[in-house]
Amino acid sequence: MSERRIGVFICHCGGNISDYVDVAAVRDAIKDEPDVVVAETTIFACADATQTDMVQAIRDHNLDGLVVASCSPKLHTFTFRGVSRRAGMNPYLYTQVNIREQNSWAHTDDHEGATRKAIQLVRAGIAKTRLSTPLTPLEVETTPKTLVIGGGIAGLRAAVGLADIGLGVFLIEKEAEIGGWVKKFGTMYPSGRQGGKLIDELIEEVRRRPEIAVFTNAELISKSGSFGNYKVEIKISGEKSMGLALDVGSIVVATGFDTYQPEVGEYGYGIDGVVTLPKFKQMVDSAKGELVYHGRPVKNIAYIYCVGSRQPEGNAYCSRYCCAATVHASLEVADVDPSIHQYHLYRDIRTYGKFELMYTQSRERGSVYMKYPEETPPSVSRRSSGQLTVTTHDLLTGGEELEIPVDLVVLVTGMVPRKNETLTSALKLPVGSDGFYNEIHPKLRPVETVVDGVMIAGACQGPKSSYESVASGLAAVTQSATMLKKGVAELDPMVAQVTPESCTMCGLCEETCPYDAVSRTEFEDREVAQINAAVCKGCGGCAPICPEDAIDLRGYTDAQIRAMIENLAEVPVV
Amino acid sequence: MSQSATTRVLVFSTNNISDPGIDLAGSRHLHYSPGVVVISLPCASGIKPSWIVHALTHGFDGVFIAADGDECAYLTDCSKRSAGIAEQAQAELAELGLSPSRVRLAAICSVCAEPFTKQVTEFVEELSEAVV
Missing domain, CATH: 3.50.50.60 (FAD/NAD(P)-binding domain)
Known part of the structure; x- marks a missing residue:
């Protein structure tokens, strides 16, 4: 095997990796590996300045292999292929090693274990890179x-x-x-x-x-x-x-999206006078001079926030638009009839960016905001007198129980998929x-x-x-x-390839490929299989089928995977 | 070093389906043993049975195939193919006098963070009990 010149960069990711993995120990463990000529740690591998340093390192040391141990390949494979390309190195001589999603974050409870695993993963990455070959992306014409x-x-x-x-x-x-x-x-x-x-x-x-x-x-x-x-x-x-x-x-x-539909009984939903935010918005948008519900004028409104959102069972997420939409609706109500009393019963208010101005305006124009405790949310009932009533606790004024007689209750519902x-x-x-x-x-x-x-x-x-x-x-x-x-x-050139010396043209690869990527060609006066790179999808499904082990998937060759397995199997001493 | 950390499992994942699921487990800080390491490939149907045998004869206690199941974007019969690969590896292991139960296959989807964590943790526990 010819000698290679590989650069290895191990990322702190701020503290996302280095809080759990001793990145300096990882560097020390691999810096003397055969073929490794650069071994460095970096605070953020993806930062522009670090990328520039990497380009320089590739050029200065004439590298023909790059390993970046950082986050998932889904995030930065293209970033570091770009670094390789800018430095004049073939981008497919680069290997991304995932020591964040599949290491530091999964083992926040075991720093020693995470460090040991990072060393194994980086060694496997080096082993894979050592056997990498320059590849050229396939070009396909695209439909505009x-x-x-x-x-x-x-x-x-x-x-x-x-x-x-x-x-x-x-x-x-x-x-x-x-x-x-x-x-x-x-x-x-x-x-x-x-x-x-x-x-x-x-x-x-x-x-x-x-x-x-x-x-x-x-x-x-x-x-x-x-x-x-x-x-x-x-x-x-x-x-x-x-x-x-x-x-x-x-x-x-x-x-x-769809809007959240409360269950009957959820915060009084089903009682006459309890409506969802989208319904309420329609009422406000069509109001002229006064706000009317079922023929009766509305003078007192209670808004209950976070209905169907941020629930331990059900939708755990914050729907983020509903606070702003409600605050905005309350301003519209004030425009229709400034004498209407508006009570906002919220868990937390999320009126980010410019919406904050709207929130201030709403309070200035008389809306009253009360923060209810998560464990005792408001309840809605219609009294025997017929009065619609909301019972709540206001954490901002000592947490005492309050009863608010209202004409309308608006359930502030969020978005659902x-x-x-x-x-x-x-x-x-x-x-x-x-x-x-x-x-x-x-x-x-x-x-x-x-x-x-x-x-x-x-x-x-x-x-x-x-x-x-x-x-x-x-x-x-x-x-x-x-x-x-x-x-x-450009398509990834990670497609199958046949070693013609080993191929006996048994035909199994032809049969197994649903994309008809396998055809026949002449090699040393006999017929062998060949892969049409433009048609091959790169699944590698033909490789295990070949009885002669004559098929490899580029970027995932038999030699590369075996070398990775051997390096992953060796447990380092930390 | 804890018992579970000494139990070593090689996971074969797939770039577009199970590997994102395993990433998600980490993103949610779900814990499993650091004795579990992953090699990601395009498709579970591309795993050579000889790689499984190679892993188990070179220090790994178990191999977990995080397969695409019915989600595979490449091959409609991926489940059948990957099951066949696991079975072939198990047969080769039996010939070597190694337990076929050291190979496990489960379909792991791109958001299967909890199922992955649960299954791989159970596998590590079973393997460590078998070693004891």
Whole structure:
């Protein structure tokens, strides 16, 4: 084996790794390994300055291998491949070692064990890198069209943005009309504009762009192909049901949310005069001169926050938009009739950013805020006198029990994930424990999913304001541009390869490959198998089938995996 | 060093399905033994039975295949294939006089943080009892 020149960088990740792993001990354990010429620890491997240092180290030491031991490969494989490329080193000579998600964070209770494991993992990474070979990414032509699923504010804005950067757009909407939730909204904050009007304008923008084709009553049924060249099947229902087959390069999922529906009896839900936030908002939006509920004027309102959110059983997450939406609604109520008394019973108020100004304004205009204890939430009843009453404790004024007679109780309900089983399964979208779709990383790769070329935007990712939904829709536009505007996409060259010397052309690999990636060729006057790299998906399913062990998956060769196993099996002394 | 830490398990995970599930276990700070280490591959159907045997003859007490199950994006028959790989490895182990129970296969999804932690911890416990 020829000598290699490998650089190893071990990341503190602030303290995310180094609080549990003795990173200096890891460096000391591996610095004298054969072929290791650079071994360093770094506070943040992904920081720009560190990347620059790495580029310099690769050049100064003429490295032909790089190992970064930091977080999950899902986050930074591309970052450090980029570092390698900028330094003039083949990016596939780089190995990411996961010592955060699969080490420090999983063993916060065992620092010695975590340090020992980090050494094993880094040694295995070095072993893999030692056997790495330069690879060239495969280039495929991409289809300059995007499918947007969902015609709410995020999907509509994304469609306009995609058309404006020169991509073709298919927008499909399950309902009979596009517009989503925002179409039904009245005054919005901070613009003060009507939701319905905003959507009408967006729809007009969509109409003006011939690059956008809109299909309503339409659902995605299946997806095949790969990143850059997906084939999707759309079912359009209605009087004339029909199927549609489309070719697209990327997919933006913007399917939105549903609202939380309380159970009967939950905070008095079911009692006349107890309504949810969306219902209340409709009442306020249509009020003229006075607020009326079932023909009776409303003079006293209690808002109960966090209904259905932050519950130990049920939705554990904070729905984050509902505080601001309620505070905003209370200001609208004050505009309709300033004499209305408004009592806000909250657990915590989350009016981040500019919404904080709205919260201050609401208090200045007479809204009363009372903080209830988590363990004794408010209760709602209708007395024998017929009086709707809320009983609560106010932690801000000594925690005494208070009874508030009101005309209306508003249950401040949050967003819940929309059920889209067909779509989730067709696109193989990752669903988080909260039921919303999961991005790869909320900050680093906020609209990408683990499915290449399939992005998520808007409230299908988690509760969002309309402003935030639009922002993520536009992020998906930018992401689509980087994927499709070049016209070609690079695919990982981790495909199968045949060692022709060992191949006996038994035909088992041909039979096992569902993608027909195996064909036959001549080698030293006999027939052997060969893999069509452009067709091979890189699953490696043919490798274990080969009785002659003549097939390897590039990047995961037999020699590499065996070397990793041997290094992982050796327990270091810490 | 605790008993469980001396029990060593090699996990084969998959880049897009079970490895994110194992990452999630760490992100949630769910604890399992640091004797558990992971090699991630594109697909569980690509695991060579000889790698499993290699691991178990080079110091590992157990091999846990965190398979894609029905979620595999590559192969519709991935469950069947990966089960076949585990069975073949078990047969080779039996020939070497090693217990087939040292190989375990379970489908682990991309958000299966708790199931992974639970299953791998049970496996470590069973293996450490067998060693004692």
